Amino acid sequence: MSDTLRPTDSQSPQPGQPLLARIKRRSFFMYAGATAGATALVLAGCSKDTSTPSSATGNVSFGTGDASVLNYAYALEQLEAAFYAKVAALTVSPLLAAEVPYFAKVATHEAIHRDFLRTAINRDFGGTIIPDLTPKFDSIDFTKRVKAPADTKLGILDAAKAFEDLGVAAYNGAAKLLKSPVYLGIAGQIVSVEARHAAYVRDLILPGSFATNEAGDVLGFDRQLAPAAVLTIAQNYVEQTLNGSTIGQ
């Protein structure tokens, strides 16, 4: 079973088709499965049919225009969804009992974001969608809740914080690149949920650390990062080479 970040809804929509059909019962059971501790990731990995085969090597180019910004968001959501799906799939979790269902819920949110963006890209920018990314989580120790000072790998909470902070900074930095108010609106609807996740995870690591309290932060203002800076970080967790040089152009 591969770790490929396959979308749960494997039949990507064609332009012009109604979107109502896109979340099907099967997808729903996958979301429910993620909540229950099985994972969208595992289920998807068992499925054979795919319209966007990925390879572990090669370049991922994001293209230009709004399609590139959406694909950029889609890449980050793929990464987050795969990470949380893997956490939710752990048979032995280092997380506290109260945290397990919350992480399962976050896994579901991220899977929904990923599928929503994939559907929007396929509907409005047919043919431009990036391939499924292959995650590279070898810098994360899924047996550790939090990294100890001597550890070289991130614990689950450290990695979750890294992904959520990266997501918030990425959306905050990319919104100005979007030309269409529709997508700006969607980005706004998603980013505040990412921020809620970020605050939750931060509070788990250190109670009261929910927002902008680290070196380099401006008091009261979350970070924003340009795509190049975000992808430099994201690259650490993806096998393919990410080329975002034309995002938003």
Place this chain on the structure above:
Amino acid sequence: MKLISLLDQLAATPATAAPAPRRALLAQLGRAAVAALPLGATALSVAAAPTDTSYDAVTQLLLLERTQVALYTQGLAAPGLIPTAQTADFQRMLAHQTQHAALLLKALQDAGAVVPVLPRFDFSGRHSVATNPELFPAVLTSYDAFLALAQQLEDLGVRIYKNYIFIITDPQLLRAFLRIHSVEAEHSAHIRGLRKSRGAVVQHWPSEEDAAIVRPTAAQGLTTAATGGEETGVQYLTPGVPVPFASFLLISTNTAIHDPALAEAFDEPVSSAVAQTALNLFV
């Protein structure tokens, strides 16, 4: 001028007058103050075009931030209200909101726009008239009541900023709004976590699984503005205007298979009128 340096300057000296840099924006705001130009109109379809201007946006956001500053200031000053372990949390949120208010105030001042007078806030809902009915009892004596109101105001803040992302065309203010918007969401998640730890049935995000915060009818405007419609599976571009591909998520409302996560995964905006009704409860 980079926004970051502007913000740094704000952090150091929030009250000082600006040097000259942001003339374009300021001209916009000043013009809006006089002529009420719909600055966002070019970017929006006719159907979605709001009547709000940049001036309306900044003044309403200033009222929001001033309301939050006043709540946290009064809360921190109330003896025995906020537990010692969480005093620092509220001091930090107060510092954030003070920064936000300073930025908005500065934008208005630099534009030469009319700066609204700082209202007198009354978190009982009595509008500073003792004979009026108390709509929000014990906000400054019961920590649970305080947290419930704080949560609703933070959720409201997330939604107001989300609404105005479309109206502000100045790129620097847009970026500032986005960066504040996510901080408001972090505040809300934190306060929701505090309530959860005290036994409230609440998630870190608006969810239909949350227990309702019970208010008298006259105070319902706050609940409507803070979380009304969050349970929707339809995503809205601006309040009342669904995104063109809204049907993507409609299955959440028309099937026996119902997953609250679908609605949780997207926060919703609030219209300026609904938001104003809520904010008016406290002045």
